[in-house]
Amino acid sequence: MSRWLVTGAAGFIGSNFVRRVLEVRPDLHLVAYDALTYAGNLANLDGLADGGRMTFVRGDICNQQEVAAALDGVSVVINFAAESHVDRSIHGGAAFVQTNVGGTQTLLDAARTAGVQRYVQVSTDEVYGSLGPEGRFVEDSPLQPSSAYSASKAGADLLVHAAHHTHGLPTIITRCSNNYGPYQFPEKIIPLFVTNLLEGRSVPVYGTGQNVRDWIHVRDHCDAVLAAAEQGTPGRVYNVGADSEKTNLELTRAILSGLGCDESRIEYVQDRLGHDLRYAIDSSRARQELGWQPQVRFEDGLAETIQWYRDNQDWWRAIKTGAYLKYYELQYGEKVEE
DSSP, rough: EEEEEEETTHHHHHHHHHHHHHOOOOOEEEEEEOOOTTOOOOOTTTTTTGGGEEEEOOOOOTOOOHHHHTTOOEEEEEEEOOOHHHHHHHHHHHIIIIIIIIIIIHHHHHHHHHHHSSEEEEEEEEGOOOOOOOOOBBBTSSSOOOOOOHHHHHHHHHHHHHHHHHOOOEEEEEEEOOOESOOOOOOOHHHHHHHHHTTTOOOOEEEEEEOEEEEEEHHHHHHHHHHHHHOOTTOEEEEOOOOOOOHHHHHHHHHHTTTOOOOEEEEEEOOTOOOBOOOOOOOHHHHHHHOOOOOOHHHHHHHHHHHHHHHHHHHHHSSSTTHHHHHHHHHHHHOOOO
16 A cells, blocks of 8 residues: 655645545555644544544654654655745744745655655745736746745745756645635634634725635645646646636625625725735646646535534634634734633
């Protein structure tokens, strides 16, 4: 049975990837590796070890000894591990550089020593910077990151490219648009807004809400990463998107409608520093070379996601406390009582 290492496996996308692979690839054993920092949650992996095809290992991608031990017998590495929230990177970028850049280099060095057959770096469309009102990012678009988060991810991508070019490590990079779906930490816009509304509170919209994001359901993203790992060409970059652009205000109105709320629940707040205007992804390379296609319509996926947060309130209520509330007050200037 092939053995894959999945880093960041207790986070949002990582845990969804673990669930998806266990569902569709019965011949794989997954080593689920995570440092369990604030957004890593063991509850995201509940029950998945019961079938004997997943082993959880608590470890830091920046720790050479821990990474080397986790790579024992591993043929494929999928790196989801990252500090990932732009807002937090505005308050301080050091952790982003340490994990996203330093941790990636540690993984690359260990993967090369272990002789892995494939290394997949899960990146983001934010490395390209901001688009105007027209056009879409392609894999050869210049990297022009606008935040410490996206700059650290761009730096990691360049290290991955260098490992392939210099050492022949069989690497692949995927760059995805905004994800949504179950198990997403409720600091990101969709789970934040859904859970705030379920709590009877307002939703904070940056500026005028005209910033545009390209949305993809996490299940479709996971299928693309799996396809890249199995069929991608080493040295290639694959953009992953679902052609579903929404302004933040359009998205907010869709969430309000899905929960039976009106626009009186919107609170416009000061715009984020360096807020990119628009992201949009051209994913034709992934569709042509990997045989991948997104399957989830945004309207269906959003309704499913809203229902998941309705049905799993114990999960998110356990998160929205303590340090989370302190961060919320720092970011939005609103004190929330527990």
